[in-house]
Amino acid sequence: MFFTMKQMRFILSILFILTSFYSLAQKQVWRDYFSYNNVSQLSVGDDEVFGATENAILIFNTKTSSVETISSIQGLRMQKVTALHYSEKFKKLIIGNEDGTIQVVNRINGKISFIDDIFDKNSLSPELKRINSFLEFKGELFIATNYGISVINLNNNEFLDTFFIGDQGGNEKVFQVAVVGKWIYAATEKGGLKRAEVNNPNLVDYKQWSVYDYGKWIGVCSIGEMLIGVKDDNAMYVLKLSGFESFDSLESDFRNIVRSKSHVTISSQSEAKVYSLDLKFVGEIDRSYIQSAVFLNDFVYVGVQDSGLLQFSLSNPNNPSHLTPEGPLNNRVFSLLSTENGMWMIFGGYSNSYNPHNPDLGSYGLSRYSGKKGWEHIGHDKLRGAKAMSKARLHPRNQDQLFVSSFHSGLLQIDLNESDLSRSEVGLYDSENTGSNGLEKLDPLTHGVSPDYVSVRVNGPAFDRDGTIWVTNSMVYNTLKQKMSNGDWNSYSFGNRLQDVELSSFGAPLIDRNDTKWIPSYKDGLIGFNEKKGNKVVILNSNSISGDLPDNNVRSIAIDKNNQMWIGTYKGLRILSNPDRFLNDGQLQTNSIVILQDGLAEELFYQQDISKIRVDGANNKWVAVVDAGVFLVSANGQKTIYHFTKENSPLPNNIVNDIDINEKTGEVFFATDSGVVSFIGNATEGTSGYGNVIAYPNPVRPEFLGEVKITGLLDKSNVKIADVEGNLVFESTSQGGTVVWDTYSFSGRKVNSGVYLIFISSQDGAEKTVKKLMIIR
Template sequence: MKKAFITLLAAFCSVSALAQNLAIGNWQVHLPYNNAISVAKANDLVYCASNQGLFTYNTVDNSIQRLSKATGLSEVTISTIEYNAIEDALLVAYTNANIDLVFGNEIVNLSDIKRKSITGSKTIHRVTMKDELAYLSCGFGIVVINMDKREVKDTYIIGPGGSNINVYDVSFDQNYIYAATELALYRADINSASLNDFQVWEQIRTAAPGLDYNLLEFYNGKLIVNYTDGEFINDFTNDSLFIYNPVTEQIDSLLTNSFFANKTIEERNGNLIVINYFSVSTYNSSFDRINVIGSTGEYAPARPEDAFVDENNVTWIADDNKGLVKFVDANEFEFIVPNGPTAVNANNAAYANGKIYVTHGPTGFNNAFIPPAISSYENGSWTTNNSDNITYPPNVTENIWDFRDVAVDPTNTNKVFVGTLGRGVLEMINENVLVQHDDTNSTLSSCTVCGPIPSDLIYSSFVEFDNSGNLWVANGQSNSAISVRKPDNIWQGYAFPSLVGGNVLGEIVIDDFGQKWVLIPSTGFLVFNDNGTLDDTSDDEAKKLTTAPGNGGLPTASVNAIVVDNEGEVWIGTNEGVAVFFSPGSIFGGSNFDAQKIIIELDGVNQFLLENEIVTTIAVDGANQKWFGTASAGVFLTNADGTEQLQNFNTSNSPILSDNIIDIEINDKNGEVFFITDKGIISYRGTATEGNADFSNVTVFPNPATPDYTGLIAINGLVENVDVKITDISGALVFETTAEGGQATWNAKDYNGDRVHTGVYLVFMTDRDGEKTHVAKIVVIH
């Protein structure tokens, strides 16, 4: 049996190399492609769309190329795609009704439907091509796009009295255009000059009215129509395919009746393709089923959403679980999936030694019972672990769900500890769960305020290591608010009944004084100091910080994020912007320690930093710059003290996938910033990295800088904040700067703003004390 699992790393190695050396200022999407929804064949290319992404597979050289916002697409979440052979163009319809037309390397956006104020749904259900026209079946009617002129040609509102009506599909014969709608089957004379007049559309009376007619296709002189009784939803419903004869205007026969929802019916290369929840069936012109592709061998369970049979009788399937499936026969098939994380629902990330870990699950504090999943990214490639391959020790018999946070073991970066909503803390290496830490083998405590919910739920949702290798766990809704696992696997628990009680607990961080800060949603923070004696509780100190002056002075009780910066200051994100604890060491002393807002000048007006934004997450880069994620305005980058806004990335001005930012994590080695959004993960190569102890790992990228490269040249691996001078080979100074953390950048231009001549340039680096120096070379080709 010939089977192959083609990933982006194997099939298109240059993309992986690009991901490892992402140029400064460039973007890289990180999306899952296994949940495919639509497929289209265009000569040697197969286009495959998932809910979040789009890629092409070249049938000649087996290469894969991703299309995304980073490469020019307008949106993220896709509804359907369809190829127009006459115009050699792909139409991409998005869930928000936006449309892209892809002509090779050119992308044309048509936002008419998205922008137009329409009563009811704008959903684009399906796209049907006829000549140079694309007919869009929408939630309000039919929209016709002229692919040649690249514009909306017309709109047909065909409901009773000219009302909006949900149109699910469109098809044609020689005389009529047919529409499957939520009320009835409609048809109109295809040659009518007034198709935008509802009065030219008539109901097909022989079809039972009042049902959802959601699929139709004209095939071999007959109209194949699917209708559902609507008794069930999603993939399980009583669907029936019947054959309508346009000549006799009668229903000839029932083709098939199924308990499972039919997804697609289309004519492909002389055959009729019918797709339901479990299978792809092919019918000949006599309406005899001649082939069925269903769950077989490793293609199980089959979850086809769309399919195309090409001229070589190869079936290309968009599968909701396997991605793009190339099916020759039961003994020869391939799964083609670009490399990416396991799912789109990422909620938290952690970084260590060049590796990013991401958990997938709910973003709040309530159970969603999402199957376990964790992904890791290293050297330009993702590794995914989920319910399909995660293994458990014999003593773990309970169902595991809702991964919520992850911390990387500082002594072994392949080992992680995963906090969960209800199932304790999982100690994992790769896909293997080594230990489930719960109330049977640790001081973690079960829920005491869960009412009728089983009392064995252990909400150890958030985890963090300190500099001594102790793992700290926020154990909310229990009698033990904080627990710590020492490196020898001995646990210690701490209860604060008067401060926390049965509160839900959020993120936990550890400041430069060893104090543990635990977020209490809608309240503030618990700050705990064990004074360096984990086993001696007599010297422990704890305080709950609130909005009260002298007791935290938080700008609001709605706190969402907390981070310790490179200077030891504690920054918090709230529903009313940002505040900073400049003296966290004074919390248990006598002096004032209240949080302070930052004043920033924007457009000549002084205001508090992000005071009108819900700040959901904060990250600090190697230059101590602050990255703020918000709930609706994207990402903001400021200088170290927050008084100068350097960047604002949002969906209107950048490829970022969403303005709702859930988490931000930074690769300190190369400055790549990962934005976890509600629509997936995207990264951006920033200018700042963590400083190094010496110059032993200095790299320059790209080197040489070729004429077609117009971005910044990165000089990486520097001692923190060193002075950098660049000269030509004769020693003439052409540029100087100061490193941002461990990285300096150069645009290959001199002081006059002109690109330097072709040649070799020397990079001189000196630390502030003048004790450490280094020289590197850059080749610039003009």
């Protein structure tokens, strides 16, 4: 039995005299964890500096010195931003992307509008849709693209005209446009500097455009009645009555020209030069990796590739102010690790074909975020030169030891310094210091590479019940490695069962409750191994009598709370109903999940490339599908609870590399090559008692429109909520460690203001607790 009414009224009378309430901040449904270190475009207006990063807009207010961000959380659909413009007249920020999409942010009401006319134009190939720059003129926005020039109305965001100004009216790449007097000039890639009368009502006719100069102009800008521009030799010119005259040059590749009210800034990869509006040289900023620069209110603002947004004073150009918000070192996050002390982000990794050089051999540090300490980092200079990091795990018997696998350099052991993470001690295990049975580098002769090429391709780690470390070692004969607690290493090979094992790549091992190691592979299916059972090996592959997998490229595996193994492959999903059968059976078979879709039976995730599977606290499964985002399906797979994509959610990318869950809060993290976002889910891990039960937000204030969450529960807890008179208004059973309440009573109406008691009991009635909640309407 739960609580009798007499017990409830007694508890109510005791609790009612208490006046203090536990208060937690309202939690958002989505959060972002982006890096802002790569600022590619800048614009200014209304005393604000706008900077475009890979997946967000930074807004620096020069009056208050505050920084605001707008990202997919607020509704932006960030691609690769290639143009940025702020209209002071219309109070709008216009964002142009590489794929042709345009977004308009209304700075008055925060509304985000989308202009997809260019993106939706099927007659244009994707590379032609790139937006190169914007020019505002008399209430209209001229858009320079890889096909020509388009125009939109800034008042209502309507698409107006398109000008194809290439030969015979064909496509012509336009870098930038400018208006001087009665002329509109277009800097084109192949057609030189073209111009036409800006008020000509027939600009859609390519014949109205003429070549003014046959040089290759890559940037133009108007300053009053002057036209200035940059040619592909990085020389800068001004148009005078006598023609073009050179007035300066850039030392490296041109980046852009940005004009503000009082100055014009011309930047290259290594310098930003500032001129007054009569073209007098004012000053210069020298800095590597410059992508854009602009002058505003006595400062030069520079967007760089490695440090984000910087503010320079021309009187002290060697001491910039860093305006970049804190975040991870990089947005290319390959894997995640949720721990008691925060969320780790691992950068680099490898491609779908296990190539650590694609897209590049990642040389990054490590980042960790926690609510208490914020962002902390271990720089790459501390990581012994390790590259292409893939997975991280804390040692189960020593939470101050972090092990990180590198798919090029070996295995890192990091002895964490929690007082200053950047000062942690780092060691590297590789082919040089682990002995004859330890880690191995791939053989250059076998792989046709230079004899000087050294690559130790390690994935893992995983820990068995004895605290032994297990990793895979790809592209060598002895695939599986074991590091004993005494420091010795053991090697195990599947060479007698697998063909060309030296050419094979393997994922991180998963160790089940019997200490069986399950190893996903790129071309050989799923391998089960247990050294305690006489080095027993069972291989599941696409053969109908030895696993019946849909494909031999096994991408992800997870064992759920019912001891079922979910196996994600390049071409679909399979379930191994009882991995314990490995102990006694020589062959194992998997099954598909069949669901009803529109009344028809079909296989769940049929022919889909599954990159990650993660089990939540309620035994539901988060499944990442390449190019299709992430799904949350019910415990048995029969119901789709959520399907998130970059089109319908803040996901920055439809390819999700990893998923991890904060088991206490239910926060689900998604790692992509475009950054990390999280979703606040309802399913948390069930606890071993009720010592950490929290209801939030508490109090529930009038402006809160969401759901109350009760976390820290035992699995299958019974939860009842009653008012102070003992009237029951809500009842539920937890799936995992969380229950949510929409603050509606059984009558279908929102409950009134007041104090509410939350009565919680374990499934067997042995554990009980009571919490209180205040609601203010």
